[in-house]
Amino acid sequence: MHVDDLSDRTQDYLKALWGWAEHSDEPAPLGEIARRTGQKSSTASEAIKRLAADGLVSHEPYAGVRLTGQGRRLAGQMVRRHRLVETFLVTELDYTWDEVHEEAELLEHAVSDRFIARIDARLGRPARDPHGDPIPRPDGSVEEVSSLALADVSSGAVTVERVNDDDPELLRYLAERGVGPGTRLSVTAPAAAGILTVEVGGGIVALAESCLCDIKVSR
Incomplete structure (x- = not known):
């Protein structure tokens, strides 16, 4: 099949x-x-x-x-299509990371295996999409990514690995403050009054506690 x-x-x-x-x-x-x-x-x-x-x-x-x-094999093919299309839209067509999810939801059903292979080659066979989500390889294998949520970090420096792409507003907020996959954050204290403040590049960013599970990090 x-x-x-x-x-x-x-x-x-x-x-x-x-x-x-x-x-x-x-x-x-x-x-x-x-x-x-x-x-x-x-x-x-x-x-x-x-x-x-x-x-x-x-x-x-x-x-x-x-x-x-x-x-799982078939699901991996769909996820591969979706995440490669997202990456192509950002890299080649100047979409922002908050715009691509809905577009990819439409395009993933129409593209062929040949088209996806050409996109993959054109992009240099990326391992992650713009949100940091791992792109399944042609053989179905997937890079392991940290599952540690920012919500579970009370202190210390961490690196953003991936961000849930379901909330465009959160993605825009983070982008405006220079936060995305690869960004180094410093958590100086646990969340208080529903807000976690983190240091990013010498500045302070406030994050709602409700969104912290959508941000995966590694130490």
Whole structure:
């Protein structure tokens, strides 16, 4: 089976499950799958039943959903397309990192394997997309990235590894303050009154506590 044999909606479900599995070892709750795909829970439930019947996911009632080996292979192809398209838009077409997610959501369903291979070669085979997310390689392997959230750092210097691309407003805020993958931050004290202040390049940046789990860092 090739990823192009799947409907756009099925591709979206597989990609959503990949995204969940990147940050959790637990099965994905049905409600979370529905949220990530913008579907009602009942619609998502029926879709998951079809995916299970096709051998792409395993689903135990009340226990969540996991990708099977075949499901993960196909999901990885979709994630590779999405993240390479995002990288191309930023690198070659001067998009900003807060603009590319929605564009890539549309384009990923239309591009061919040949087109993606040409983009990959043109960009020098990048390992990460503009948000720091690892780009699956053609063989399905993926670079390991730190899963430490800034929310779990009470003090010390850390490097930003990746930022959740679901919130364009957060991405714009960080970009305006020079914060992105590779940025070195210094946390001088735990968050207080819902705000974490960090030192960046000699300046101070205030971050809402609610967004700290969306910023992954390494020490």
